[in-house]
Structure formats: C-alpha cells, structure tokens
Amino acid sequence: MGTVVKRGKTFRAQVRRHGISRSATFDTKASAYAWVEQVERDIDAGASGDTVAPAGATFATLLEHYRDQVSESKRGKRWEVARIHRTLRDPIAEVPLARLAQPAVVAWRDRRLKQVSPASVQREWNLLSHACSLAVREWHWLVENPFTGVRRPPPTPPRDRLATEAELERILFALSYQPGQRPSTITQRIGAAAVFAVETGMRAGELAKLTWADVAPTVVTVRSGKTAAAMRGVPLSPVAQTVLCGLKPDPVDLTARVFDLDASQIDSLWRKAKKLAMIEDLHFHDLRHTAVTRLAKKLHILDLARMIGHKDLRMLQIYYNESAETMADRLKMD
Known part of the structure; x- marks a missing residue:
C-alpha cells in the first residue's frame, strides 16, 4: 500500500510496488490517496504508470x-x-x-x-x-532500471596469458604456415592473421575488415568507424610486411579483404588449431597481449597507445604483461 504524508500545506504520496517507485505532491489528502490507488492499479495491470510498453510485455x-x-x-x-x-x-x-x-x-x-x-x-x-x-x-517501457542497486559479481583479475615462441611455432606448424609464404588454404590464412596480430596488436575484427585500400608499404589504416577520429595508422614491422607480400594478389582489388576471413572464422579455426597443437587456454585475443608486451620494449608509451588504439593509457596496464623477473633482468642490463 502506498503512503501519504503531510508536508506543510501539501500531501506527498509515494508508491513502491514490484520494484517500481513513484511519488507526487497534491493539495488535498483525498487527491493523494486517489492517485495512490490509481498508480497501484496501473502497476498491477502492467502499465507501470506512464510507461508505454506493449501489453503483456516481458x-x-x-x-x-x-x-x-x-x-x-x-x-x-x-x-x-x-x-x-x-x-x-x-x-x-x-x-x-x-x-x-x-x-x-x-x-x-x-x-x-x-x-x-x-x-x-x-x-x-x-x-x-x-x-x-x-x-x-528512450522507450519508456520501464520506470527504473532493475539492475540499479543490485550487487555486481566480484571483479576478476585481468587476463595475463601470453603466447610463447614455442607455442607460436607449434600453432603455425598446425596451420601449415610460415611468414612470407602465399597461403593456399583458409587455415594458412589463419596462420598469416596470427603472425600479423603478434606484429601489430590488431584485433581479430580489425584483421577481418582490413582491405587492400587500407594497406600502404609500411602502414595499414584501421577503420573502427566512419570519422577520421575512428581511424588509426598501424606501423608495420618487417615481418608484418612479409606477411602482406605473401598475401597480395596480382592484380590487386582494393575493395577485397586482405585476409579473406571473418571474425567468426578466425575464432573457430584458431580453436581447432590450438587443439591440434595441444596448447591450453590460448585465445586469439591473447596475441594482442603478446604484441603489446613485445612492442613496449621498442616504442614510447604514447606511440604504443596510438598504435594499439587506446586513448586511456591505463588500458595498457591490462595488455602489458611483462613479468617482474623480466623487468629485473632488463634493469641489470642498464
């Protein structure tokens, strides 16, 4: 049942029912109680007051x-x-x-x-x-978000899995690919995409959308949107350039996709290759972690963030996974 409380010369009515909370102020007590009864009927009937959800909506x-x-x-x-x-x-x-x-x-x-x-x-x-x-x-189907006020699950530590050189060799062997060769099968194109991901830190979706129009001799342009702000240039290492040379057709169709793969193919075929290579718990996205950790040894942090596409430098802490022992070894060399 709703409540009506006198506040000075007015009456404040409030209804809390089925997780929905509404309130209003009236000049008379009778008007306040009439409003309470109407709101409760609306909520019970599924109208939720002033919402416009379809009848019987779940x-x-x-x-x-x-x-x-x-x-x-x-x-x-x-x-x-x-x-x-x-x-x-x-x-x-x-x-x-x-x-x-x-x-x-x-x-x-x-x-x-x-x-x-x-x-x-x-x-x-x-x-x-x-x-x-x-x-x-926007839709006015609900009065309030039912997720608000509910305790979220405990946060989990960021994933820190890196691909080792031995694992990369095994999975490339399973995919029958070596950098520079011309892929003749879809599995070999997965191998080319994997090597390119390690060299550039590009995501599977970005690799899948890359076209030959986006490729220059030493840089590729990643387009995550239609505006200039949604684009970034990714510099290419010699190994990455070698991968592209092996993929480049003659003649070149600028609208064609470089790897001729979609993101779902990369995901599913990577899983199969990982199983064939007997490698546990290595996601394709972990190659991005591997790339950032490697590139951090060569690039200034601002250049690295620009290359990877992070506007917030704190995001690099998630992807940069150099161990404390390795950093200690680097300090010895200095």
Whole structure:
C-alpha cells in the first residue's frame, strides 16, 4: 500500500510496488490517496504508470526489441545477439516488465554465477543493464532500471596469458604456415592473421575488415568507424610486411579483404588449431597481449597507445604483461 504524508500545506504520496517507485505532491489528502490507488492499479495491470510498453510485455520482449533496434547497428552485434539469445533461455526472460525488479536480477545473477565465470556475468550484466537503461530513458517501457542497486559479481583479475615462441611455432606448424609464404588454404590464412596480430596488436575484427585500400608499404589504416577520429595508422614491422607480400594478389582489388576471413572464422579455426597443437587456454585475443608486451620494449608509451588504439593509457596496464623477473633482468642490463 502506498503512503501519504503531510508536508506543510501539501500531501506527498509515494508508491513502491514490484520494484517500481513513484511519488507526487497534491493539495488535498483525498487527491493523494486517489492517485495512490490509481498508480497501484496501473502497476498491477502492467502499465507501470506512464510507461508505454506493449501489453503483456516481458523481459524477453524488451531484449528482442533491443536486439533488433540497437544490436543490429553495433560492431559487437555477433556477441550481443549471442548473449541475448542465451538470456532468452533463462527464467528472467519470462518475467513481465511490470514485475521486473531487483529480486529477479539477483536470482538471475546467482544462477549465472553457478554456470559461468564472474567475468562472463559482468559482460552479460553490462548488456542487460544497458538495454534496461534505454527502456527507461528512450522507450519508456520501464520506470527504473532493475539492475540499479543490485550487487555486481566480484571483479576478476585481468587476463595475463601470453603466447610463447614455442607455442607460436607449434600453432603455425598446425596451420601449415610460415611468414612470407602465399597461403593456399583458409587455415594458412589463419596462420598469416596470427603472425600479423603478434606484429601489430590488431584485433581479430580489425584483421577481418582490413582491405587492400587500407594497406600502404609500411602502414595499414584501421577503420573502427566512419570519422577520421575512428581511424588509426598501424606501423608495420618487417615481418608484418612479409606477411602482406605473401598475401597480395596480382592484380590487386582494393575493395577485397586482405585476409579473406571473418571474425567468426578466425575464432573457430584458431580453436581447432590450438587443439591440434595441444596448447591450453590460448585465445586469439591473447596475441594482442603478446604484441603489446613485445612492442613496449621498442616504442614510447604514447606511440604504443596510438598504435594499439587506446586513448586511456591505463588500458595498457591490462595488455602489458611483462613479468617482474623480466623487468629485473632488463634493469641489470642498464
């Protein structure tokens, strides 16, 4: 039941129901109680006061709307859609929006923590919370974000896995690739992409989108958006240039993709090659960590951040994974 409290010459009415909180001020006590009764009826009926969610809408309805209207235009569409579809199989998807509140989020969090790592739950949390925020601010499907005020899973340490020289040799052997050769199979192109990633620190998605129009003799241009601010030049080492020489067709179609791969192919074929090479727990993205750690020995930190594409220098602390023992050895050499 809502409450009505006299404040000076006015009456403040407040309703808290199913995780929804609303308040208003009235000149008369009767008006305040009438408003309380109406708001409670609206919430129970699923109208949530002034929200305009479709009749009978559930959290699944909200997520499907987000998937179709928001995820569709994002660079991370593939991963967002996968996480949304996973959530649609969870009991939280069946909760009516009128009853979507913190207890439902807590139950979802606890279920997921029993199934996946805290880091995975954090990524799903960010997506679902953002969808709810849009539902509050732009769609008016919710009055408040049910994720607000709920305790997040504990943070996990940044991943610090690096690829060793021996591991790189084994996985390139499994992919039948050596820098400079002309790849004749898709697995060999994965090998070329892996070597290029170690030399440049580029992400799998950036490699997949790279076209010959982006390639100059000593630099490639990474385009993460349509504006000049969303582009960066990546200098090429001699090994990286050798990889491109082996890939370059004759004649060159400037619109063609350099590696002729998409991000999903890189991910799946890398997993197969890793298994064939009997290497444990080495993600393709770990090659970016490996590249940053190597490049940090050669480049000034500002040049490194520009090459890798980090505007916040603190992000390099996540990717730079030089061990304390190795730094101690370098101090001896100085």
